[in-house]
Amino acid sequence: MKIQNPALPGFNADPSIIRVDDTYYIANSTFEWFPGVRLHESKDMVHWKLLPSPLSTTTLLNMKGNPASGGIWAPDLSYADGKFWLVFTDVKVTEGAFKDMTNYLTTATDITGPWSDPIKLNGVGFDASLFHDNNGRKYLVQQTWDHREYHHPFDGITCTELNTDTMKLMPKTAKTLYQGTDVKLVEGPHLYQINGYYYLFAAQGGTVFTHQEVVARSKTLDANSFETEPGDPFITNFDTPDFYIQKQGHGALVNTPGGEWYYASLSARPWNHKNESAYDPRGWSTLGRETSIQKVEWDDQGWPRVVGGHGGQVAVEAPKDAIETDAPLSHSRHDEFDNPSLDYDWNTLRVPFTDHMGSFGNGELKLVGHYSLASNFDVSMIASRWQAFNFDAETKVKFDPFSYQQMAGLTNFYNDKHWSWIFITLDENKGRVIEVAENNRGNYTSYLKDDAIKIPDGVEYVWFKTKVRKQTYSYEYSFDGETWLEVPVTLDAAVLSDDYVLQTYGGFFTGAFVGLAAVDYSGYDEIATFDYFDYKELNDK
Incomplete structure (x- = not known):
């Protein structure tokens, strides 16, 4: 070996x-x-x-x-x-x-x-x-x-x-x-x-x-x-x-x-x-x-x-006296949130997962919206490491916001100043919409703005996917889990690297994560429900 x-x-x-x-x-x-x-x-x-x-x-x-x-x-x-x-x-x-x-x-x-x-x-x-x-x-x-x-x-x-x-x-x-x-x-x-x-x-x-x-x-x-x-x-x-x-x-x-x-x-x-x-x-x-x-x-x-x-x-x-260990080399995984505890690959920011953040089991994860992803306090997110240069990650989420201050979706995250996500939120004119946004060195950008994607009436769940391809990554969405549509935004993966963060910030030690998050900075604790999470590693070259 x-x-x-x-x-x-x-x-x-x-x-x-x-x-x-x-x-x-x-x-x-x-x-x-x-x-x-x-x-x-x-x-x-x-x-x-x-x-x-x-x-x-x-x-x-x-x-x-x-x-x-x-x-x-x-x-x-x-x-x-x-x-x-x-x-x-x-x-x-x-x-x-x-x-x-x-x-x-x-x-x-x-x-x-x-x-x-x-x-x-x-x-x-x-x-x-x-x-x-x-x-x-x-x-x-x-x-x-x-x-x-x-x-x-x-x-x-x-x-x-x-x-x-x-x-x-x-x-x-x-x-x-x-x-x-x-x-x-x-x-x-x-x-x-x-x-x-x-x-x-x-x-x-x-x-x-x-x-x-x-x-x-x-x-x-x-x-x-x-x-x-x-x-x-x-x-x-x-x-x-x-x-x-x-x-x-x-x-x-x-x-x-x-x-x-x-x-x-x-x-x-x-x-x-x-x-x-x-x-x-x-x-x-x-x-x-x-x-x-x-x-x-x-x-x-x-x-x-x-x-x-x-x-x-x-x-x-490998050592000459090595005893072969039963553990996969690939880190691909699928989580239906059926278990009474989160698996070891999931992490939260600074504090453990508690009822204040949400609940899981019986096939769903519920996240209670709290502060934004730019906060060092009270963030409702679970995330796991990027462990390959090329992977797809997807989820299925139900969220019914009544304010643009409420958001829930799929995120790629480095720290509070460097992250992006695709999420459901509310537009005053369109109703529920899908937006993609990025925080880069603390500067927040909404990419779709007035072109935010309207979620059709009667659609309960929305599927989100991120495709990470080493130098770049993108987001997709689906209203039925079968037909996927790409959001016309390609993001630079370097923004989520130690080396990029080092240029403007002294803390640069962690690497990129992919995760699920809910935000409700209005303070009304709106809940998002996630049906599953899938992480699939691809050819890593």
Whole structure:
């Protein structure tokens, strides 16, 4: 078997990979999307099964009002003392001099939970990980934030001992292990004990096309005692612009039962418009930051090296002792909303799905209209990741608005400033109509306006479809579910990419989603009923 990168396509950033016996687990960032932390398991590193997210209650995670791309940054999953340990950061400020955040710790004896109530650790910096020393001591290792405008904001990698009796950090033990190199922006640390050394893996260069991972090591955990791996960075694609995979860096190391080594890192697959250079801009990453896995070997000086060179490979040899895992490689799915709970692929913004947002079961999803999709509060939407460049998604919706302030339909969404949708609303002259609108850098555009499509009298349900074709996407509608009519609007998919959002906004970490939404900013809570949702991946080239 071969691992085809990205191993976890679509928005699956900042992987933390571990092995427990013969099973591998990966935890990924989820930012403002609820539930918090995405988990997968596998026995072969090729096929990955999606697990319940650990942060599934407001006791464990409360992100109400968090900014876009705030929330859960770079969770760290580890296993020690017969249980799973999960360290996660909830970031409340993303723009400006400050990164207000809190780091928490929760544990569980089973990967599917229940997870313990979170313990507050500190707010020193993000990307915190827990290191379990062979001598029984435990340390929190983290990026350290400096708000002072006359200092670099990334102030090295700090190590602080955790008192295992009180489960509190001991601030007076804090020390800076590593300042990184001149590339700067050192973050995402993970510590390992291998062959008499402490190895520190850390990301640098920012999570863009200059991204990289470096390795440093030391015989001790003394301050500033770590030396950097000589030669090229451990992994980067900054100097491999023609490679299919880009942005590799931040990640974690794991070994197999048979003694092989692998490294899981974030990555991206940018594309270009036909009239653009493939180098500048290097491209648009609409699927967000994904997880790739590379094989690692150790040189004769005891340094880890990526097999095939620091740019990595698309097809990677799976572990020799891999146990084939029963999980599909395609993410196509169909949801009739018959189950008493939403499946694991669905996400909501900042808060869990509750009766306030709507209900589901018995073959339908009801969404109660609240604030607009431009809000950071009270948004009635369920959405799932784009996990392929080319796909069709469709739904069937019933909605009877009595005001143009009421809307319901199918959306492609990045964040509150970047999204579009096709929806039912009210026109004072035509009655119920279909409109397509886009929010681009916070600027809202209605595309049909006076030509909004009138819904014939007597039509109860309207079918909506979006066709995503890598560089562009469009919307269609039907009044019978068989004859589809295309709305004459072609939208640029780049608007829903990390790279586009980065040009004007500091939070650019999540990738595009497709979902179902209802809005009633008049405050009368009009309800939309969705009959099903279908997501079908196509040839992904």
